[in-house]
Amino acid sequence: MAKEKSITELRDEKRSLATQAQGIIDGARNEKRQFTDAENTQLGEIQVRMAEINLEIETRESENRGKGQPHTPEEKFSFRRALVNQLNHQPQHDAEARMIDEAARAHAPYMASNSDGGNLILPMNTRAALTATAGAATGVVIDEDQMEMLLPLEPNLVLTRAGARIMNGLRGNIYWPNVSAATVSWEGENDEAKDGAPTISKGTVFSPKRLTSIVEISRQLLVQENASVEALVRRLLATAIAQKLENTAFSKAAHDNKIPDGLFQKAPEIKGSMTWAQIVEMETKCDTNNALFGNLAYLLNPKLIGLAKTKVKDASGAGGFIFTGNGDGTLNGYRALRSNNIPSNLQEAGDEYGAIFGNWSDFFIGQWGAMDFITDPYTKAGQAMVRIIVNSYWNMGKVRDDSFVTASFK
Numbered sequence: 001m002a003k004e005k006s007i008t009e010l011r012d013e014k015r016s017l018a019t020q021a022q023g024i025i026d027g028a029r030n031e032k033r034q035f036t037d038a039e040n041t042q043l044g045e046i047q048v049r050m051a052e053i054n055l056e057i058e059t060r061e062s063e064n065r066g067k068g069q070p071h072t073p074e075e076k077f078s079f080r081r082a083l084v085n086q087l088n089h090q091p092q093h094d095a096e097a098r099m100i101d102e103a104a105r106a107h108a109p110y111m112a113s114n115s116d117g118g119n120l121i122l123p124m125n126t127r128a129a130l131t132a133t134a135g136a137a138t139g140v141v142i143d144e145d146q147m148e149m150l151l152p153l154e155p156n157l158v159l160t161r162a163g164a165r166i167m168n169g170l171r172g173n174i175y176w177p178n179v180s181a182a183t184v185s186w187e188g189e190n191d192e193a194k195d196g197a198p199t200i201s202k203g204t205v206f207s208p209k210r211l212t213s214i215v216e217i218s219r220q221l222l223v224q225e226n227a228s229v230e231a232l233v234r235r236l237l238a239t240a241i242a243q244k245l246e247n248t249a250f251s252k253a254a255h256d257n258k259i260p261d262g263l264f265q266k267a268p269e270i271k272g273s274m275t276w277a278q279i280v281e282m283e284t285k286c287d288t289n290n291a292l293f294g295n296l297a298y299l300l301n302p303k304l305i306g307l308a309k310t311k312v313k314d315a316s317g318a319g320g321f322i323f324t325g326n327g328d329g330t331l332n333g334y335r336a337l338r339s340n341n342i343p344s345n346l347q348e349a350g351d352e353y354g355a356i357f358g359n360w361s362d363f364f365i366g367q368w369g370a371m372d373f374i375t376d377p378y379t380k381a382g383q384a385m386v387r388i389i390v391n392s393y394w395n396m397g398k399v400r401d402d403s404f405v406t407a408s409f410k
Contacts (some may be wrong), residue, residue, distance in 0.1 A: 007060055011094070014053045017046045019091060043269060063294065078255040079122065080230045084223055087375045087386060088119045099123060103370035117288040119375040121228040124168050124392070156242035163295025168367040175205045176364075176399045208368035208393035209260060215388045219377070222386055237390060245365060246341040249396055260396050262356055264343050264406060271347055274304065274409035276322055279332050282357040282405045284297035289402035294359035297335040301342040301353035304409055305329075346408035358404035368393040 005013070010205075024039050035043065082096040092100060103123040147356050154160045221229060251262030270278055280296075286292045300308075308323030308331065324330055328337050334357070342354040371390040379387050400405060 006225075007057055010057055010060075012055050015091070015093065017050055017053075020135040021046045022091065026313035042262070045276045048364070064237065069103065078230060079167050079351065080122060080222065080233050081226075083233070083277045085376055086373070087222070087377055104170075115399070120375070122241055122373065123370050124367055152237040153242055155181060156239050158247060158299065158337050159246060159360065159363065161299045161367065162299060162335070162337055162363075164363040164365060164367045165361065166367065170208070170366050170368045171176045173207045174366065180194050205368060206395045206397060208366075209258060209395050211241065211244060211392050211394050213237070213244060213390045215240050215390070216380060216385045217388065237388070241390070241392065245394065245396065246339060249343045249363075250339065251364075252343065257273070263356060263398075264346065264368050264405065266406075267347060268354070268406040268408045270326065270405070270407035271408065273354060274307055274311060276311075276319070276324070278407065278409070279322060282407055283332055283334070284405065285405045286358060290363075291359055291400065294361040294403075296357070296359055298335060299337050299339060299342060300331075300355045301344055302338045302340060303344065303353045304355055305336070305338050306356075307409070343408075345369050352410045353408060355407045356404060357407075359400075360402035362399040364397040364399055366394060368395075 013402055021043060024035070024043060028035050028039065077095045077099050078081060078093075081099070082092060084090075085092050085096065091097075100121055103121045121128065123219075136256065154166065157164075217233060217236065221234070248260055249263060251259075252264050253259045253262040254265035255261065270279070270281055282298070283292070305323060309321055311322045313319030323336065325336075330336055342356070344353050346352040346354055369392075374389040375390075376387040376389060
């Protein structure tokens with residue numbers, strides 16, 4: 001007696017039948033002819049067998065629910081598998097196909113279509129969860145699976161470690177309104193109250209800007225069915241995107257239609273040889289701007305961290321060194337983080353290194369639509385490498401200018 005197939009094996013058989021049917025259809029279409037009698041018979045048999053599989057899967061799942069057995073999702077999404085299927089011009093599995101359809105709808109304003117098959121559209125983040133309503137009465141255990149490109153992205157960003165917020169899935173232009181303080185006054189018992197409404201203006205408008213990145217992965221690595229490989233592929237892509245985002249955030253870019261404004265678009269007023277007084281002055285400027293609250297931190301070029309570890313606060317040396325701690329430490333009582341993306345060529349002589357202090361809750365990184373992947377197996381074919389070109393849409397900037405103070409030291 002033949003062994004009964006599992007639900008997973010039934011789904012695999014269904015996919016195989018769909019591939020066979022598609023091959024017959026494509027063959028007739030390419031040859032511009034009608035189906036032969038044999039092909040009509042084969043297509044009919046495939047259709048009957050797929051209907052049988054659907055019924056068998058439905059029956060099996062219904063039995064599992066009645067027994068209170070855990071309900072397993074049809075199939076976990078695999079980013080690596082989606083890339084391989086696109087690379088080999090193979091149909092996507094059900095889990096990937098659903099994700100791609102969802103992403104294509106979100107990405108529609110930024111790309112006409114992915115119907116030509118040359119692009120793979122995937123969401124930046126999504127959560128695929130089974131609803132618990134049906135399971136509540138039957139005792140079915142509801143599993144939850146998550147495909148999240150942002151998870152490996154955030155640890156690579158010193159900006160998010162400082163407290164900046166990532167906003168994903170944005171649509172259309174956004175702006176942060178400028179709100180003036182409300183008018184508050186003391187009045188007599190029966191005097192008319194003055195209008196205390198604050199003034200609200202539109203503020204800076206942020207529109208999506210295209211970010212491209214290229215990652216090269218060995219073909220042999222890409223075809224490995226392994227969870228560690230899946231994580232590695234995501235991490236490589238996330239690191240490439242994070243590096244470019246951060247490099248731009250700390251740049252001197254200003255008023256460029258293609259590039260977000262950088263935090264060092266203006267030459268810092270606090271400059272020169274690093275002293276304890278200047279470090280405190282950065283804090284004081286934020287305080288006088290009523291911005292000394294929230295996720296406060298110093299971000300510095302690593303050269304300044306090394307310099308601050310060897311500079312004393314005062315001539316006597318009794319106050320200790322400017323910077324304390326190993327790795328990311330503290331500076332003037334606040335967190336101090338480092339990034340090589342912070343400029344090292346500031347001021348006219350180009351010999352000063354950048355530093356920023358502020359409330360990083362007032363810095364945002366916005367992401368629009370989905371991610372567009374193009375696999376290129378040809379450019380590096382001689383080295384058995386696959387190039388993955390990624391297009392995504394981002395912008396970033398300060399929600400409140402007064403929340404940040406820049407400086408440059410040497």
